[in-house]
Amino acid sequence: MGRKVTVATCALNQWALDFDGNLHRILKSIEVATCRGARYRLGPELDICGYGCGDHFYESDTLLHCFQVLKELLESPVTQDIICDVGMPVMHHNVRYNCRVIFLNKKILLIRPKMLLASHGNNREFRWFSPWNKPRHVEEYSLPRMIQDVTGQQTVPFGDGVLSTKDTCIGSEICAELWNPRSPHIDMGLDGVEIITNSSASYHELRKADQRVNLIKSATGKSGGIYMFANQKGCDGDRLYYDGCAMIAVNGDIVAQGAQFSLEDVVIPVQVSSSKKFFFPNNSLQESEYRPCHRVKVDFSLSENQDVYFPSHEPIEWRFHSVEEEISLGPACWLWDYLRRSGQAGFMLPLSGGIDSSSTACIVYSMCDQICQAVRNGSTQVLQDVRCVVGNATYTPKDPRELCGRLFTTCYMASENSSQDTCKRAKDLAAQIGSTHINLNIDMAVKAILGIFSLVTGKLPQFRANGGSTRENLALQNVQARVRMILAYLFAQLSLWAQGRPGGLLVLGSANVDESLTGYFTKYDCSSADINPIGGISKTDLKHFLQYCADIFKLTALPSILAAPPTAELEPLRDGHISQTDESDMGMTYAELSVIGRLRKLSKCGPYSMFCKLIHIWREVCSPIQVAMKVKHFFRMYSVNRHKMTTMTPAYHAENYSPDDNRFDLRPFLYNTLWNRQFRCIDEQVSQMEPKNEQHGQDMNS
Numbered sequence: 042m043g044r045k046v047t048v049a050t051c052a053l054n055q056w057a058l059d060f061d062g063n064l065h066r067i068l069k070s071i072e073v074a075t076c077r078g079a080r081y082r083l084g085p086e087l088d089i090c091g092y093g094c095g096d097h098f099y100e101s102d103t104l105l106h107c108f109q110v111l112k113e114l115l116e117s118p119v120t121q122d123i124i125c126d127v128g129m130p131v132m133h134h135n136v137r138y139n140c141r142v143i144f145l146n147k148k149i150l151l152i153r154p155k156m157l158l159a160s161h162g163n164n165r166e167f168r169w170f171s172p173w174n175k176p177r178h179v180e181e182y183s184l185p186r187m188i189q190d191v192t193g194q195q196t197v198p199f200g201d202g203v204l205s206t207k208d209t210c211i212g213s214e215i216c217a218e219l220w221n222p223r224s225p226h227i228d229m230g231l232d233g234v235e236i237i238t239n240s241s242a243s244y245h246e247l248r249k250a251d252q253r254v255n256l257i258k259s260a261t262g263k264s265g266g267i268y269m270f271a272n273q274k275g276c277d278g279d280r281l282y283y284d285g286c287a288m289i290a291v292n293g294d295i296v297a298q299g300a301q302f303s304l305e306d307v308v309i310p311v312q313v314s315s316s317k318k319f320f321f322p323n324n325s326l327q328e329s330e331y332r333p334c335h336r337v338k339v340d341f342s343l344s345e346n347q348d349v350y351f352p353s354h355e356p357i358e359w360r361f362h363s364v365e366e367e368i369s370l371g372p373a374c375w376l377w378d379y380l381r382r383s384g385q386a387g388f389m390l391p392l393s394g395g396i397d398s399s400s401t402a403c404i405v406y407s408m409c410d411q412i413c414q415a416v417r418n419g420s421t422q423v424l425q426d427v428r429c430v431v432g433n434a435t436y437t438p439k440d441p442r443e444l445c446g447r448l449f450t451t452c453y454m455a456s457e458n459s460s461q462d463t464c465k466r467a468k469d470l471a472a473q474i475g476s477t478h479i480n481l482n483i484d485m486a487v488k489a490i491l492g493i494f495s496l497v498t499g500k501l502p503q504f505r506a507n508g509g510s511t512r513e514n515l516a517l518q519n520v521q522a523r524v525r526m527i528l529a530y531l532f533a534q535l536s537l538w539a540q541g542r543p544g545g546l547l548v549l550g551s552a553n554v555d556e557s558l559t560g561y562f563t564k565y566d567c568s569s570a571d572i573n574p575i576g577g578i579s580k581t582d583l584k585h586f587l588q589y590c591a592d593i594f595k596l597t598a599l600p601s602i603l604a605a606p607p608t609a610e611l612e613p614l615r616d617g618h619i620s621q622t623d624e625s626d627m628g629m630t631y632a633e634l635s636v637i638g639r640l641r642k643l644s645k646c647g648p649y650s651m652f653c654k655l656i657h658i659w660r661e662v663c664s665p666i667q668v669a670m671k672v673k674h675f676f677r678m679y680s681v682n683r684h685k686m687t688t689m690t691p692a693y694h695a696e697n698y699s700p701d702d703n704r705f706d707l708r709p710f711l712y713n714t715l716w717n718r719q720f721r722c723i724d725e726q727v728s729q730m731e732p733k734n735e736q737h738g739q740d741m742n743s
């Protein structure tokens with residue numbers, strides 16, 4: 042049995058380039074770790090500057106300010122007698138690396154550059170950093186003078202080394218290195234490294250947490266030892282939400298779990314007093330395979346001489362959130378970070394009474410609920426932030442509905458095509474969540490705009506229902522939709538002014554991932570907002586989410602919103618009822634779109650291979666010719682409308698099949714929409730298959 046070590050990891054709400062704020066959070070985490078008896082504190086990836094600095098990593102100022110913060114950390118009394126592991130970019134021989142800087146008592150022990158960079162999904166590390174390509178190799182790094190003055194060291198070890206303390210051996214792994222088939226922890230484990238640390242900036246995606254937990258369990262499940270995971274948390278200035286989950290695993294079991302979603306800036310859940318166990322001593326290796334790690338000797342212990350009274354931590358079962366909980370918590374935490382950091386006074390939402398805008402409204406309500414809970418649990422920082430946002434230094438939120446009334450304005454904007462049903466649904470939901478609700482009519486503005494058009498051209502367009510062409514019909518829809526956007530921004534700017542209150546509101550959008558994919562929305566209508574919490578979430582998941590909100594928050598307005606067919610209500614009503622539904626307009630169901638969206642992005646399908654896959658997936662409900670029609674229709678719509686993605690509102694990244702242009706889904710926006718060769722291949726395939734197939738049913742709800 043080995044000695045019991047006490048180590049701490051954390052999740053920090055770092056913010057790109059907020060050097061002072063980041064320093065404050067790092068110091069706080071070290072202080073708490075020390076108070077709990079920890080001798081090693083691990084922080085998230087690039088925690089000094091924040092992970093999401095983007096092209097600011099090119100700037101020499103970023104490196105300079107990182108060293109300034111490092112100097113303050115080294116000098117601080119808080120960092121004494123604990124090994125501190127922080128992250129920052131470091132330039133070595135004129136090459137920029139993403140590094141861990143590990144120090145103890147004013148001496149830098151090791152700078153460990155990242156060896157396997159992240160270039161998947163939203164990650165673009167190769168743009169700013171080079172990987173350290175010299176496994177087991179350590180060089181001398183010359184410290185800048187301001188650091189030499191504090192440490193008295195001229196050079197320090199830089200490279201793929203590990204720390205050898207008096208009682209154990211610690212090695213670093215940096216975020217993506219864990220996700221790589223050649224993870225460094227494998228060789229380190231075989232060489233007797235007992236504690237592996239992982240500093241991460243790992244962002245939230247629905248259903249991703251279990252992947253992370255499995256990787257961490259397996260990292261120590263095979264060779265034994267301790268695995269510490271630190272992560273950034275919160276919105277650090279972009280569409281991503283880093284979702285904490287700081288944890289420690291021992292010998293394949295999780296022994297400590299930190300929150301995945303929380304409004305706290307510093308989450309230090311985890312410390313562990315545990316003895317480690319080894320399954321594979323290095324003498325089980327072939328001599329020729331054995332490549333010892335470069336060990337940096339450290340005259341320090343992570344354990345006490347007398348540890349018999351320290352309890353060992355027992356394995357715990359990881360509690361995963363359901364997808365509905367993830368939607369309720371992740372985007373809500375992101376909105377809160379965005380709101381308090383933007384200096385605005387709240388949110389404004391055009392609420393149509395449909396599923397999408399109601400989902401956005403429920404996420405804001407969930408945010409208010411979390412704020413009240415955090416304040417109830419004694420969070421002084423959340424209390425301070427909420428007082429600042431509402432502009433009242435003595436305010437204490439207790440009831441989410443009451444808080445919602447202060448932070449959140451919703452607005453139903455009726456036109457002559459709106460039904461009483463949607464108006465009532467919006468009103469009921471607003472009343473139940475407590476938002477400040479406005480009901481207005483846009484017909485006056487629509488008529489005025491059309492009046493200008495007809496004055497100039499002498500023509501007045503008509504709806505299809507009144508004999509107009511498709512062009513007229515679309516233009517008349519789009520005018521209504523765009524007028525709503527203009528009014529949303531006007532009310533966001535001035536509705537607090539009209540009430541004699543300070544500040545402005547951020548406009549929230551609610552286009553979902555499926556609509557974005559097909560372009561079934563008007564460019565520059567209410568889909569053009571400041572931010573959108575649901576832009577990365579599919580309609581199918583949103584429906585489940587609303588059902589969850591109905592149950593959890595007892596919002597009785599939601600079942601009727603869920604039961605109504607999604608509609609734009611931009612064409613004239615027939616006998617007071619809707620004449621237009623999204624699914625018939627789009628020519629496919631939301632369920633079909635979810636399948637197609639995954640195939641396009643995740644399975645990397647062009648039209649032909651999508652057809653080849655779908656004839657199997659939908660074989661029970663569609664003939665090959667029907668599949669061909671659906672696939673062609675989708676690609677036509679997608680390519681005609683892809684230009685709309687270039688101006689999409691920044692949305693919370695939630696799905697790995699997000700069509701978010703520029704960042705996540707890099708594709709052209711001017712296509713040849715005929716897809717000649719692609720569709721010809723499909724047609725040839727169909728003609729070979731069709732005679733062999735019987736007629737199939739029309740309905741396709743796979």
Ligand SMILES: Nc1ncnc2c1ncn2[C@@H]1O[C@H](COP(=O)(O)OP(=O)(O)OC[C@H]2O[C@@H]([n+]3cccc(C(=O)O)c3)[C@H](O)[C@@H]2O)[C@@H](O)[C@H]1O
Pocket residue numbers: 515518519522556560561562563564565608609610611623626681684710711
């Ligand atoms: N290749 C290209 N590159 C860059 N821009 C291009 C372009 N082609 C057209 N454009 C521009 O885009 C415009 C066309 O886009 P846009 O104005 O949006 O118009 P458009 O896509 O023609 O119509 C909007 C669509 O969204 C539907 N809609 C509207 C409102 C609400 C809802 C709902 O879901 O409730 C649905 C509506 O039924 C219709 O199918 C053109 O007038 C042109 O300005």
Ligand SMILES: Nc1ncnc2c1ncn2[C@@H]1O[C@H](COP(=O)(O)OP(=O)(O)OP(=O)(O)O)[C@@H](O)[C@H]1O
Pocket residue numbers: 390391392393394395396397398399452453454455456459525550551552553556562566567568607608609610623
């Ligand atoms: N009558 C309305 N009042 C207020 N806002 C509206 C109204 N109609 C549409 N909007 C806004 O415009 C957005 C796009 O309108 P659209 O009709 O496409 O709705 P949608 O994307 O199907 O969403 P929803 O499910 O919320 O109706 C809505 O999400 C909503 O924010």
Ligand SMILES: NC(=O)CC[C@H](N)C(=O)O
Pocket residue numbers: 086158159161164215216217218220241242243244
């Ligand atoms: N920062 C990184 O290296 C990210 C790596 C990994 N794909 C993750 O999301 O956790």
